[in-house]
Every structure is written in structure tokens, then in C-alpha cells.
Amino acid sequence: MAKRAFVTGITGQDGSYLAEFLLGKGYEVHGIIRRASTFNTHRIEHLYVDPHVSGARMFLHYGDLVDGARLASLLSTIRPDEVYHLAAQSHVRVSFDEPEYTAETTALGTLKLLEAIRRLGLSCRFYQASSSEMFGASRLPQNEISPFHPRSPYGSAKAFAYWTACNYREAYGQFAVNGILFNHESPRRGETFVTRKITRAVARIRAGLDEHVYLGNIDVIRDWGYAPEYVEGMWRMLQADAPDDYVLATGSGYSVREFLTLAFDHVGLDWERYVRFDDRYVRPAEVDALVGDAAKARSHLGWHPRVQTPELVKLMVDADISALEAGGRHWIDRPALPGWSTAPS
Known part of the structure; x- marks a missing residue:
């Protein structure tokens, strides 16, 4: 059964x-x-x-x-x-x-x-x-x-x-x-989360639909x-x-700045031309760095990550480009509004 x-x-x-x-x-x-x-x-x-x-x-x-x-x-x-x-x-x-x-x-x-x-x-x-x-x-x-x-x-x-x-x-x-x-993260990540906001912005900027993406603290480090x-x-x-x-966890930490570099470099663009700071996205109390040690899961469960952050970024950018070129759903095709939250989560 x-x-x-x-x-x-x-x-x-x-x-x-x-x-x-x-x-x-x-x-x-x-x-x-x-x-x-x-x-x-x-x-x-x-x-x-x-x-x-x-x-x-x-x-x-x-x-x-x-x-x-x-x-x-x-x-x-x-x-x-x-x-x-x-x-x-x-x-x-x-x-x-x-x-x-x-x-x-x-x-x-x-x-x-x-x-x-x-x-x-x-x-x-x-x-x-x-x-x-x-x-x-x-x-x-x-x-x-x-x-x-x-x-x-x-x-x-x-x-x-x-x-x-x-x-x-x-x-x-x-x-x-x-x-x-x-x-x-993944191509199914919600658009209000910083990773998906970045990869979606790359697709739209590359297509000439947007000029900028608005972010908060880009120096925080996460294990993606x-x-x-x-x-x-x-x-x-x-x-x-x-x-x-x-x-x-993967055991590797990358800053949002590094995530931006990987995402924009993948399509031959310079992220510094398109990213704008907005203090509305800064948390009242920030977590500067999160990097995990999954040794216990590896030894007890046989689990280990195969996709590392650089490959993940390319995967997500390519998925957002493909969705946009295919016409996408209405929830993919909305313009990226400055008021959407972008803190890493």
C-alpha cells in the first residue's frame, strides 16, 4: 500500500x-x-x-x-x-x-x-x-x-x-x-526573494524591458x-x-554582490550599470553571513549537494530568459516594481 x-x-x-x-x-x-x-x-x-x-x-x-x-x-x-x-x-x-x-x-x-x-x-x-x-x-x-x-x-x-x-x-x-x-533557490523561487528578483531582472534588462533593479544590502553572505x-x-x-x-547546506558562501556578478556576467552585462540601492530593503537588524556545515547529513543520511551557487545562478537566469521569450505567465511578465521586498530569505 x-x-x-x-x-x-x-x-x-x-x-x-x-x-x-x-x-x-x-x-x-x-x-x-x-x-x-x-x-x-x-x-x-x-x-x-x-x-x-x-x-x-x-x-x-x-x-x-x-x-x-x-x-x-x-x-x-x-x-x-x-x-x-x-x-x-x-x-x-x-x-x-x-x-x-x-x-x-x-x-x-x-x-x-x-x-x-x-x-x-x-x-x-x-x-x-x-x-x-x-x-x-x-x-x-x-x-x-x-x-x-x-x-x-x-x-x-x-x-x-x-x-x-x-x-x-x-x-x-x-x-x-x-x-x-x-x-x-530555483526557477520556482518567489519573485520577492532577492535571488529570483535578480535573475528575473537580468532577463528583462537583457530584453530591454527594464532599465534598473532596486536592492538593499548587497554585501550580506549566504549559502545558496x-x-x-x-x-x-x-x-x-x-x-x-x-x-x-x-x-x-553547500558549505560555500557568496555575497549578493557576487550573485549579481555571476547573473549579469552570464549574459554579458555589467551589473553596476543597472543596480540601484534602495534603503527600504535594508533590514532593521541584519544577518551578515550564513554558511552551513552539512557533514552530519552527509555521514548519517548520505545527502550531499551537487549544484553549487555558480551553476545555480546560470540555471535560474536561463529559466527566466526562456520564460520571457516564451511569453511566460502573467506572474512572470509583470514589471519589477521598486516596492517589492528583496532581502535574502
């Missing part, structure tokens, strides 16, 4: 790649989406079939992380073997503007989900999407024993969720793991990997004999 997975955040970058991966493994996949007046399922449209069609293996359900009763109802009906908790208010810069909402969804949403699993007595395995932002100002490189020093409401909320997963593992015997993922490889790491964590916490 096929394993059954329950995925929060299934419409996001990681959720869509994870759904693909699990379906490829023969899973039945259930995803939770928020009810809204507009559709936000473009990343998984190619996976979805009518649930009434015989053989359908992916199903979408309405729900929200702040609604504990609805979470319990869904889990009781679906009774998953594995739960992948990816949903959150996931943008670091936005968390400074919406700290309460960030805490309610990212922190308390995790608590409500774990508590629903406990009260129902489910024996499912639970994956918590933790974040390198929890480390904040910690010394490099950061690994599973590095101290947390979050520098944003997002990082603080993720730290709460991390310790909640640990507590439910230790207090109630739940198979709960934390995947402490460093930045991971390729998202499809990281969702495989999530799955590997839940296949282990015992629950534990793991860092996933």
Missing part, C-alpha cells in the same frame, strides 16, 4: 518540488492550501488531476495553520504516514512589518499541528522546516550544535518552532525532525543551494531509523 504524505505549504517552491519527488516515489500526497479569491497553484498545476479520476494520487484541501480544529479534522481523515510542515510566513524582511502574523503562523502554527498529531494519537513521522535564520549572528560555519541568535521576527518564530518539535520528540516520543535548511536537492534531504530525514536534526 502506498505511503500517504500530508504537506503544508505545498504551493510554494519547496512544496511543489517535494510533491513531485513524493509522487515519483509512489506516495499519495495531500496538500493544504488557504482559501483565497485568487489561485496560487501555478507551481503544482502540472501535478494535479481531478480527484474524482481513478488513480489520482494528489489531493488538495482547504485549511489554515491558525485553525487548529481544521488541522485536526484533516489529519484525522487523511491519517498520513509522513507530515512535511513547510508552510510559514517565510519572508524575513516582511516579518519586521508583520511580526504578530509571522509568530502566529510560523511559530504557533507548528505547535497547533504537532498538538493535533499528539491528540489524535497518530504515529506519523513529522518534518519541521527550520531555517538558517535561527543562527543569525552565530559564528561560521554553522552546524547542528551552533547556538541560535535570531535577528528577525521570522528567525525567532522559527526558533520557537524548532524547540517545539524537539519538545514533542522528547516529551511525547513523536518522530519529529528539524531540517535546518540554508538558502535554497538548489531546492530540488534539499527536498530530497527532507525525505531522507524521515526515512532514518531515529529522529534527529540536520543542517542542509
Whole structure:
């Protein structure tokens, strides 16, 4: 009988790649989406079939992380073997503007989900999407024993969720793991995140559609990997004999300035001609550098990154160029507005 997975955040970058991966493994996949007046399922449209069609293996359900009763109802009906908790208010810069909402969804949403699993007595395995932002100002490189020093409401909320997963593992015997993922990107990355904003700007500037791209601090350093490889790491964590916490990272750090150079050089352009500074994108408290050490994941899970940052940049630029030349979707074709947030997340 096929394993059954329950995925929060299934419409996001990681959720869509994870759904693909699990379906490829023969899973039945259930995803939770928020009810809204507009559709936000473009990343998984190619996976979805009518649930009434015989053989359908992916199903979408309405729900929200702040609604504990609805979470319990869904889990009781679906009774998953594995739960992948990816949903959150996931943008670091936005968390400074919406700290309460960030805490309610990212922190308390995790608590409500774990508590629903406990009260129902489910024996499912639970994956918590933790974040390198929890480390904040910690010394490099950061690994599973590095101290947390979050520098944003997002990082603080993720730290709460991390310790909640640990507590439910230790207090109630739940198979709960934390995947402490460093930045991971792809052509499916949201356009408000700095990497995708840059690669999309390169495509539009190359085509003569835009003249500039507006950014904040370009000297911060991040460890950027390729998202499809990281969702495989999530799955590997839940296949282990015992629950534990793991860092996933490439081990290499690049500044936003270096990311810009790689992206614009790929199409023969000088980034300094097109990039403009806008202090609206500067965080009130900055995380200067995040670089991870994934030695534990390599030795315990057999996981290792194959796509490094320079290759990732080229992959994303080429994808945005191809999408633009093909006419793209309306969400690709919008002009890049200065008001969009661009902090690394």
C-alpha cells in the first residue's frame, strides 16, 4: 500500500518540488492550501488531476495553520504516514512589518499541528522546516550544535518552532525532525526573494524591458543551494531509523554582490550599470553571513549537494530568459516594481 504524505505549504517552491519527488516515489500526497479569491497553484498545476479520476494520487484541501480544529479534522481523515510542515510566513524582511502574523503562523502554527498529531494519537513521522535564520549572528560555519541568535521576527518564530518539535520528540516520543535548511533557490523561487528578483531582472534588462533593479544590502553572505536537492534531504530525514536534526547546506558562501556578478556576467552585462540601492530593503537588524556545515547529513543520511551557487545562478537566469521569450505567465511578465521586498530569505 502506498505511503500517504500530508504537506503544508505545498504551493510554494519547496512544496511543489517535494510533491513531485513524493509522487515519483509512489506516495499519495495531500496538500493544504488557504482559501483565497485568487489561485496560487501555478507551481503544482502540472501535478494535479481531478480527484474524482481513478488513480489520482494528489489531493488538495482547504485549511489554515491558525485553525487548529481544521488541522485536526484533516489529519484525522487523511491519517498520513509522513507530515512535511513547510508552510510559514517565510519572508524575513516582511516579518519586521508583520511580526504578530509571522509568530502566529510560523511559530504557533507548528505547535497547533504537532498538538493535533499528539491528540489524535497518530504515529506519523513529522518534518519541521527550520531555517538558517535561527543562527543569525552565530559564528561560521554553522552546524547542528551552533547556538541560535535570531535577528528577525521570522528567525525567532522559527526558533520557537524548532524547540517545539524537539519538545514533542522528547516529551511525547513523536518522530519529529528539524531540517535546518540554508538558502535554497530555483526557477520556482518567489519573485520577492532577492535571488529570483535578480535573475528575473537580468532577463528583462537583457530584453530591454527594464532599465534598473532596486536592492538593499548587497554585501550580506549566504549559502545558496538548489531546492530540488534539499527536498530530497527532507525525505531522507524521515526515512532514518531515529529522529534527529540536520543542517542542509553547500558549505560555500557568496555575497549578493557576487550573485549579481555571476547573473549579469552570464549574459554579458555589467551589473553596476543597472543596480540601484534602495534603503527600504535594508533590514532593521541584519544577518551578515550564513554558511552551513552539512557533514552530519552527509555521514548519517548520505545527502550531499551537487549544484553549487555558480551553476545555480546560470540555471535560474536561463529559466527566466526562456520564460520571457516564451511569453511566460502573467506572474512572470509583470514589471519589477521598486516596492517589492528583496532581502535574502
